[in-house]
Amino acid sequence: MGGRRAAVPLAPILLAGVPALGAAVPASAADLAYGEYLSAECITCHRTTVDEGAIPAIVGLPKQYFVNALRDYRAGRRANAVMQNVARSLDDEQVEALAAYFASLNDDGGTEP
Amino acid sequence: MISALTRREFGLATGASGLALGTAALAPGLLNAAEGRVVVIGGGPGGATVAKYVAKDSGGALAVTLVQAEPKFTTCFYSNLYLGGYRDFDSITHDYDALREKHGVDVVIDRAVEVDPVGRKVTLEGGRTLDYDRLVVAPGIQILYGAIEGYSEAAAEIMPHAWQAGPQTRLLRQQIEAMEDGGLFVLAAPPNPYRCPPGPYERVCSVAHHFKQHNPSAKILILDAKEKFSKQSLFEDAWATYYDGMIEWIPGDFGGRVLAVDPEAMTVTTEDETYQAAVANIVPAQSAGAIAHQAGLTDDSGWCPIVPATMQSRMNDDIHVLGDACIAGDMPKSAFSANSQAKVCAMAIRAALTNADAFPPRFRNTCWSTVAPDDAVKVGATYEATEEKIASVEGFISEVGESAEVRGQTREEADAWYASITEDVFG
Numbered sequence: 001m002g003g004r005r006a007a008v009p010l011a012p013i014l015l016a017g018v019p020a021l022g023a024a025v026p027a028s029a030a031d032l033a034y035g036e037y038l039s040a041e042c043i044t045c046h047r048t049t050v051d052e053g054a055i056p057a058i059v060g061l062p063k064q065y066f067v068n069a070l071r072d073y074r075a076g077r078r079a080n081a082v083m084q085n086v087a088r089s090l091d092d093e094q095v096e097a098l099a100a101y102f103a104s105l106n107d108d109g110g111t112e113p
Numbered sequence: 114m115i116s117a118l119t120r121r122e123f124g125l126a127t128g129a130s131g132l133a134l135g136t137a138a139l140a141p142g143l144l145n146a147a148e149g150r151v152v153v154i155g156g157g158p159g160g161a162t163v164a165k166y167v168a169k170d171s172g173g174a175l176a177v178t179l180v181q182a183e184p185k186f187t188t189c190f191y192s193n194l195y196l197g198g199y200r201d202f203d204s205i206t207h208d209y210d211a212l213r214e215k216h217g218v219d220v221v222i223d224r225a226v227e228v229d230p231v232g233r234k235v236t237l238e239g240g241r242t243l244d245y246d247r248l249v250v251a252p253g254i255q256i257l258y259g260a261i262e263g264y265s266e267a268a269a270e271i272m273p274h275a276w277q278a279g280p281q282t283r284l285l286r287q288q289i290e291a292m293e294d295g296g297l298f299v300l301a302a303p304p305n306p307y308r309c310p311p312g313p314y315e316r317v318c319s320v321a322h323h324f325k326q327h328n329p330s331a332k333i334l335i336l337d338a339k340e341k342f343s344k345q346s347l348f349e350d351a352w353a354t355y356y357d358g359m360i361e362w363i364p365g366d367f368g369g370r371v372l373a374v375d376p377e378a379m380t381v382t383t384e385d386e387t388y389q390a391a392v393a394n395i396v397p398a399q400s401a402g403a404i405a406h407q408a409g410l411t412d413d414s415g416w417c418p419i420v421p422a423t424m425q426s427r428m429n430d431d432i433h434v435l436g437d438a439c440i441a442g443d444m445p446k447s448a449f450s451a452n453s454q455a456k457v458c459a460m461a462i463r464a465a466l467t468n469a470d471a472f473p474p475r476f477r478n479t480c481w482s483t484v485a486p487d488d489a490v491k492v493g494a495t496y497e498a499t500e501e502k503i504a505s506v507e508g509f510i511s512e513v514g515e516s517a518e519v520r521g522q523t524r525e526e527a528d529a530w531y532a533s534i535t536e537d538v539f540g
Contacts, residue, residue, distance in 0.1 A: 040166070044534050045534070053525060055530060055533060082491065
């Protein structure tokens with residue numbers, strides 16, 4: 001029984017590859033990969049193709065705007081129970097990675113040329 | 114131009130799976146055979162999501178086959194809004210065209226009838242056999258007809274459960290529309306655990322919304338196997354606010370548990386009384402879908418124990434179980450949960466079969482319930498994988514007495530969520 005790598009534990013993985021981030025530092029490929037992974041959680045509710053309805057599009061938002069919004073939700077300065085709950089589950093590094101990833105995308109969900 | 118890197122290029126640039134992905138771009142057919150075969154049973158929010166994400170994120174390196182019984186999928190989530198007349202049937206029904214055409218998933222319309230966990234094969238009703246390196250079992254629930262005397266698949270054609278969306282949902286809607294003036298609508302609510310904990314009580318709001326407009330002297334009786342239920346104070350407040358005098362709830366400890374039904378006489382019997390129903394919506398106890406039992410993935414509870422970090426079955430490392438069929442610890446059985454688990458599962462499968470990165474798993478759930486045309490409530494939480502279970506970290510719930518503005522926004526948010534999650538699952 002067991003696939004080729006079934007015995008390899010998944011938990012303690014790969015964050016070593018993600019450097020500490022500052023807003024002024026350009027996003028690395030590792031940041032974007034981490035951000036892309038984390039973004040899967042966002043797009044359950046935020047559509048990637050259109051901005052309509054009560055849940056806004058977040059694709060292509062300026063990085064600092066994204067970071068500030070998440071910090072405001074986390075601190076309770078912005079109202080919405082879902083987003084406050086989401087923001088409190090993300091640390092600063094994760095917020096930066098998400099912001100870098102979404103900022104890197106065009107409106108159509110594709111990657112910038 | 115780091116921002117210009119696609120995930121595939123990132124893999125090449127960093128060497129992570131670089132060889133495999135680069136070759137995949139040249140010769141996907143050859144590589145499919147070399148890298149691995151993933152078979153997914155069940156095309157609901159768990160199964161369709163995992164099929165899409167494995168196919169999309171493996172860049173063609175893994176061959177993904179999705180086995181789904183029907184060519185279109187009607188979502189059980191939001192089917193209450195169809196029952197209440199808020200939505201039409203087409204708006205809650207989705208096809209698999211995007212999974213096939215955009216993401217390269219081989220969608221096979223057939224039923225899985227047997228899993229051979231030793232030979233790693235799935236046999237389909239139509240006779241085909243599918244080999245797998247990893248199998249995902251996401252069959253949803255099966256209805257335990259035997260839990261209520263007199264209830265059966267045939268009885269459900271008269272007293273629908275409508276807890277698996279499709280023809281049952283249409284049947285119940287027809288019965289609601291045709292119900293005699295002043296008739297009694299009985300909903301038998303199931304014992305825990307079951308699909309969509311707030312579902313029966315949201316359904317009552319939807320049915321009451323219809324009756325309020327078209328059959329205002331109708332009554333709704335909830336006969337419950339439980340003593341309490343999800344979002345209880347919020348639902349009870351909504352019933353009093355919007356549908357005063359129409360709805361009565363009898364809990365399990367006050368004789369609410371339904372023991373027997375008689376579809377010919379249209380009666381529903383508890384330990385205390387027999388009720389004459391005009392429409393009887395009987396939702397019995399449930400367990401994991403039948404194929405999960407056949408594959409030996411269930412425990413004594415009738416559900417499937419899993420390893421939280423990877424969604425692997427505790428019975429077999431080559432098999433993952435998602436969504437309603439699995440024992441997800443503190444996570445409720447919901448489409449949102451299944452979608453969240455599917456993303457964790459997809460990552461684990463790609464890590465196991467292609468050397469893709471595996472990040473720490475993240476789980477979340479939110480359930481919106483529409484209680485009136487401009488009023489919805491919500492409950493949600495974040496979760497983490499512990500050794501033992503998927504454990505709740507922090508949650509929230511709407512409050513009684515929130516402003517009409519907040520409730521109106523929550524109602525709009527629910528519709529926006531439905532559009533998004535169905536695009537995420539099927540788009």
